[in-house]
Amino acid sequence: MTQAVASFSDFAFAPSIVERLQTLNYQQPTPVQAQAIPLILAGKDIIAGANTGAGKTAAFALPIIQNVITGKARDKGNWVSHLIVVPTRELAKQVADNIVSYSAHTNGKVKVVSVFGGVSVNSQMLSLRGGADVIVATPGRLLDLISSNAVKLDKVTHLVLDEADRLLNLGFTQELQQILALLPKQKQTLLFSATFPEEVIGLAKELLVNPVELALQNEQESTLVQRVFTVNRETKTALLAHLIKQHQWQQALIFVSAKKSCHHLSQKLAKRGINAQVFHGDQAQGARTRVLNEFKNGDIDVLIATDIAARGIDIDKLPVVINYDLPRSPADYMHRIGRSGRAGEVGLAVTLLSHDEYHHFKVIEKKNKISLPREQEAGFEADEAMPEDIKTVAVAKPEGTGKKKRKKVPAANQDIWSKS
Structure with missing residues (x-):
């Protein structure tokens, strides 16, 4: 001690x-x-x-x-x-x-x-x-x-x-x-x-x-609450918009797996009445600095970012971090969620988990020695039925590293569904 x-x-x-x-x-x-x-x-x-x-x-x-x-x-x-x-x-x-x-x-x-x-x-x-x-x-x-x-x-x-x-x-x-x-x-x-x-x-x-x-990773009692919602891939955006509006989050940092996903998700949220800015490595440094400062100052409510925002950036009293896509690296999961609940403040980390991500999230849990219950939001429940054949899971590489790596995962290892 x-x-x-x-x-x-x-x-x-x-x-x-x-x-x-x-x-x-x-x-x-x-x-x-x-x-x-x-x-x-x-x-x-x-x-x-x-x-x-x-x-x-x-x-x-x-x-x-x-x-x-x-x-x-x-x-x-x-x-x-x-x-x-x-x-x-x-x-x-x-x-x-x-x-x-x-x-x-x-x-x-x-x-x-x-x-x-x-x-x-x-x-x-x-x-x-x-x-x-x-x-x-x-x-x-x-x-x-x-x-x-x-x-x-x-x-x-x-x-x-x-x-x-x-x-x-x-x-x-x-x-x-x-x-x-x-x-x-x-x-x-x-x-x-x-x-x-x-x-x-x-x-x-x-x-x-x-x-x-x-x-000293585990010496302090964590003030960060982690929640995992299982959802069908095609209703992820709708669930995300629902959670933002329902909980009236004044600031939300949303992580996606690729630069183009930032703009794609921003456009989909805009159709649902949510204005979101983007933050990724293809932006000019001046734009990156401006967007990050505006988010820190509370002038931007929702920021969609790649993993360049996962490391070391200190945002005072950020209430919630959302994993819209999973990170490729299990370590990056901890860095992502660590943007909230800093310095003893209460924080929330939400992961939206679709069927094709089940196996990879189990790897993330194992590597980080955590086990999180799966939840469902009324009206956005995921289908429980899973194909018995072998699924192909796409795992996005970090920004700038090239094409996605695909690997086959047995269906038996994917089905980690937990009813709530």
Whole structure:
């Protein structure tokens, strides 16, 4: 069990950090903060797994700020001492904004720069003149800046991989390897994520020196309620519209499996009197930023998104997340639903489950060690009869990875119907 830490002042942070945390009304540290911060301050490498909304960003950001303001002055030139690598543009900006906020009382001692694609590289190059104390970067744009000699990594003292399971997965392997090859051998490495699938744990350990593993995913009682509604595929949209209207959800984040599905579902909801905006990787960065900010501010009630919205994005008091389509990865299911019920707030995650998704959802449950009862909504009941022959199930790949992968699943394994 995690020992309680009375306040952030127990960590012996600089007064400027403690004062800022008091201003932000940060009270007792969360379990991941209570365990990770002392280890990071002591120079340990760590692998930290904690539920979404558990305060992971502050867990690594606060020790980094402490290190910057108490360490030696930054070397002149285009070097960086603390590098944070993240998988998405939105997360890069969010993490950088958080660090800037936490260091607001340090009289400008901490220079933070976020770099990511989709926007002009020239402005980011200008921001990096004279180097930086902290860079928060997506892999591709970071490599672009390195090739332009806008930044050097050979004096990095601290490396953080946020959403590390995604970065260590196949989609980022080559880019991450190029970045790691440019870093000094002696550095402190910190890995944070809500999930660490078995297939990436071995690779993660290869990057660290005698790492301390923190697994806090289940230490806090969840404030997130998960509900699963079985429904025929052809009545999914009607059920979705019914639930939104019946419960009068002021904000709802709906996940679909593909970019084109965002617009298709938006059009179908519009015919039912529900105005929904879309959020996916084909949009220009300016449009993505605008839509996300409007959703966070409550100017958009319903947002339909692909899995680029599943990682790290913090939406204050989001009441409900809806899985219209299932994610391909069981880990992404946990990241999706973690957009609601954050930081102790009550939240709701709804999954609309059609017959062709039964088997895949059982895989998701098994991998995440959960078991959820199946419900039906009056007027939208799914047919109980299932064909006895072998079904073909389409499992959509993540955004930008190509065609859908199809696999055959025995009908016996599909029929997991549970009456309510």
